[in-house]
Amino acid sequence: MTGDPRHRAGVILEIDLAGIVANWRALAARVEPAGCAAVVKADAYGLGAPQVSTVLAAAGCRLFFVATLDEGVALRSALSASCEIAVLNGPLPGSAEEFVLHQLVPVLNEPGQIANWAEIARRHGGLPAMLHVDTGMARLGLTTREFEKLADGLSQQTAIRWRALISHLACADQPAHPLNDLQRARFASVRRHFAGLPASLAASSGIFLGQRYHLDFVRPGAALYGINPLPGTPNPMRQLVRLKGRILQIREVDRGESVGYGAAHIMEHPGRLATVAVGYADGWLRSLSNRGSGCLGGKRLPLLGRVSMDLVVFDVSAADPSLACPNGFIELLDDDYGVDAAAADAGTIGYEILTALSRRCHRVYRGLPNQC
Numbered sequence: 001m002t003g004d005p006r007h008r009a010g011v012i013l014e015i016d017l018a019g020i021v022a023n024w025r026a027l028a029a030r031v032e033p034a035g036c037a038a039v040v041k042a043d044a045y046g047l048g049a050p051q052v053s054t055v056l057a058a059a060g061c062r063l064f065f066v067a068t069l070d071e072g073v074a075l076r077s078a079l080s081a082s083c084e085i086a087v088l089n090g091p092l093p094g095s096a097e098e099f100v101l102h103q104l105v106p107v108l109n110e111p112g113q114i115a116n117w118a119e120i121a122r123r124h125g126g127l128p129a130m131l132h133v134d135t136g137m138a139r140l141g142l143t144t145r146e147f148e149k150l151a152d153g154l155s156q157q158t159a160i161r162w163r164a165l166i167s168h169l170a171c172a173d174q175p176a177h178p179l180n181d182l183q184r185a186r187f188a189s190v191r192r193h194f195a196g197l198p199a200s201l202a203a204s205s206g207i208f209l210g211q212r213y214h215l216d217f218v219r220p221g222a223a224l225y226g227i228n229p230l231p232g233t234p235n236p237m238r239q240l241v242r243l244k245g246r247i248l249q250i251r252e253v254d255r256g257e258s259v260g261y262g263a264a265h266i267m268e269h270p271g272r273l274a275t276v277a278v279g280y281a282d283g284w285l286r287s288l289s290n291r292g293s294g295c296l297g298g299k300r301l302p303l304l305g306r307v308s309m310d311l312v313v314f315d316v317s318a319a320d321p322s323l324a325c326p327n328g329f330i331e332l333l334d335d336d337y338g339v340d341a342a343a344a345d346a347g348t349i350g351y352e353i354l355t356a357l358s359r360r361c362h363r364v365y366r367g368l369p370n371q372c
């Protein structure tokens, strides 16, 4: 393919890398003297793990979390060896040597993973790992019973060089939830077995529960990307994502005409419609059907009918016709209607809005180091 992809892209996703750095710095300052890692799994929540991690490393971040081995391998080629990459899901059977090869630190979540990694570590004369203890999520990490059984052996065995002890909060976005305190107390008793080992409990929302949750380092993901860590209250994080969809066609419609699959919207008035090149295959969720909106020239425009795979229809009757024309763009995400607002309309969370944005969205990076 030749030519500038921006000229033929149906959907353009603009990512302000300087905004991500600003958010990381704000969180790092909030938790000092605790450290601040960065969670860049799922391709940095859809925004591009190599680009995001490179600017965060330049800003001083030294610890990055991904979910899978493949994500870790891909990220290793973007980061120097001075940056540690931890893999939250730990090694699957048969994959341990790849962790060694790519200098990845596994998070060990269950007794089998620990035994296998200890064996590999003995062969290599010692290897790093993090230990994940479940304190109330029943998801990943050693259960309380498993931990009690293994605790003494774990802290004494020498082949695994423990880098950190982690746990994850289930309800940190609900500050008054009693599980927060309970998990903190359970984690405190686990930490007593590992004197001096760095410990981490808080992700984005946990950071805002206060200093008692910061421990030695925090692991934000969502807040770095502008998702509100304090749902229901003003968002303290900078917005850094803009999404716009290209108008393919404009049509005049009469009262009573139906729009899109299933005739799911019937025009109550005559109007002007724009067909826009974004659909659920781009990650513009089908649950936004008849609920979402876009913006053009400062006018908020309702999404009419169903979101289809590649297309969606907006009522542009209220927009300036010189802007609402083929090849123009409708803003789908901007500073006023951000990821959390779209999530509310779609009946989901900002995390899903971002990670759903597919490869078909043409990504444009702003605020790169040489532009800052």
Ligand SMILES: Cc1ncc(COP(=O)(O)O)c(C=O)c1O
Binding pocket: 039, 088, 167, 168, 202, 203, 204, 205, 219, 220, 221, 222, 223
């Ligand atoms: C273990 C762990 N730590 C940190 C995070 C980052 O969480 P958040 O994106 O809410 O900051 C996640 C995200 O799912 C996680 O699973």
